[in-house]
Amino acid sequence: MICRRAFLEARSALSSSLRPQLRAITTVSHTTDPSSIPETLINPGSISKKSPKSAAIDPQSNSLPMAITQQPSPLPATHISIEAPATPSALTKSVKELLPLLRAQPPWYITTHIHGRPYLITAGDTIRLPFRMPDVQPGDILRLNRATHIGSRDFTLRAPAPIKGTRDGPGKTLYLDERLFTCRATVLGTESEPMRIKEKTKRRQRHIRTVKSKHRFTVLRVMEVDVKDVGEVEGA
Amino acid sequence: MAYFRITLMRSAIGLPAQRKGVLAALGLRKRMATVYHPVTPDVAGQIMAVKELLDVAEVETALTKAEMKDQRRPERGYVVERRAGAGLE
Numbered sequence: 001m002i003c004r005r006a007f008l009e010a011r012s013a014l015s016s017s018l019r020p021q022l023r024a025i026t027t028v029s030h031t032t033d034p035s036s037i038p039e040t041l042i043n044p045g046s047i048s049k050k051s052p053k054s055a056a057i058d059p060q061s062n063s064l065p066m067a068i069t070q071q072p073s074p075l076p077a078t079h080i081s082i083e084a085p086a087t088p089s090a091l092t093k094s095v096k097e098l099l100p101l102l103r104a105q106p107p108w109y110i111t112t113h114i115h116g117r118p119y120l121i122t123a124g125d126t127i128r129l130p131f132r133m134p135d136v137q138p139g140d141i142l143r144l145n146r147a148t149h150i151g152s153r154d155f156t157l158r159a160p161a162p163i164k165g166t167r168d169g170p171g172k173t174l175y176l177d178e179r180l181f182t183c184r185a186t187v188l189g190t191e192s193e194p195m196r197i198k199e200k201t202k203r204r205q206r207h208i209r210t211v212k213s214k215h216r217f218t219v220l221r222v223m224e225v226d227v228k229d230v231g232e233v234e235g236a
Numbered sequence: 237m238a239y240f241r242i243t244l245m246r247s248a249i250g251l252p253a254q255r256k257g258v259l260a261a262l263g264l265r266k267r268m269a270t271v272y273h274p275v276t277p278d279v280a281g282q283i284m285a286v287k288e289l290l291d292v293a294e295v296e297t298a299l300t301k302a303e304m305k306d307q308r309r310p311e312r313g314y315v316v317e318r319r320a321g322a323g324l325e
Contacts, residue, residue, distance in 0.1 A: 112313060113310070113311070113313045114312075114313040115311075115312060116311070116313070135316075136316065137320045139319075139321065140316055140319050140320050141316070142317065143314065143315045143317045144313060144314050145313065145314065145315055146311055146313040146314075167243065167291060167293070168293070169307065170307050173310070175311075185314075
């Protein structure tokens with residue numbers, strides 16, 4: 001009883017002591033002041049209505065229409081949503097306008113796809129892949145070149161939604177333009193799970209066959225996640 | 237040359253042996269397996285025997301199993317830029 005009362009008192013003391021700090025904490029973004037963002041960028045209706053048909057897909061390229069996205073939320077923190085047309089060599093006006101804003105807010109997170117599976121990472125992360133990557137040694141440097149989202153605190157650049165497969169053909173995931181970002185990871189080595197032994201037998205048979213499994217997994221460390229400058233992308 | 241693209245949508249468990257035999261002749265072992273056969277009266281008759289289990293479409297080219305698998309394979313997603321010890325050479 002005594003300890004419970006003490007706990008209650010401690011809790012109330014704690015909450016009351018925190019309250020002034022809690023009042024000061026806010027989810028409003030102070031880095032991007034909503035009043036400083038031009039009206040046309042905040043109002044998605046004025047920019048984003050590019051029909052999907054105009055974004056004709058170039059079969060040679062995987063860098064397809066991208067969107068820097070805004071989640072409509074009551075908070076002033078903004079993510080702005082625009083679709084880009086498809087010619088892989090040209091960036092749209094909106095991407096050109098907003099990529100610098102994204103670039104101005106390091107660090108960035110990125111959702112890379114390795115063998116089609118997404119991994120949400122940032123610089124300094126360690127990824128343990130669910131498979132052993134063949135033909136790599138510890139110390140090799142990989143450039144991860146397929147990504148669907150790159151984001152910072154207030155902005156996200158994302159690729160369009162995947163195209164669903166039909167019975168006539170498989171679906172397709174659309175990725176961001178490779179020229180807009182760099183993501184490098186180094187191979188640290190391989191981990192393995194503990195040895196698993198599966199026993200296989202039939203009923204009323206005394207013989208038991210055992211099968212051993214000890215899977216290996218490649219571990220990567222993400223060294224850098226970088227968003228390129230619009231000038232570099234266009235100049236190259 | 238036109239081909240039937242035949243996909244097994246329903247299982248043949250519990251069906252008579254004759255219909256199971258037709259599926260074996262078409263090469264359909266599992267549900268959602270897809271095979272290509274040329275458009276001939278023989279194949280059409282086989283399809284009619286088990287038509288309730290199949291999804292059939294007529295296409296121009298027949299894909300092999302490897303080609304179908306290749307279509308579904310996702311991109312690798314990485315490129316090996318530098319090998320360990322490359323700078324030491």
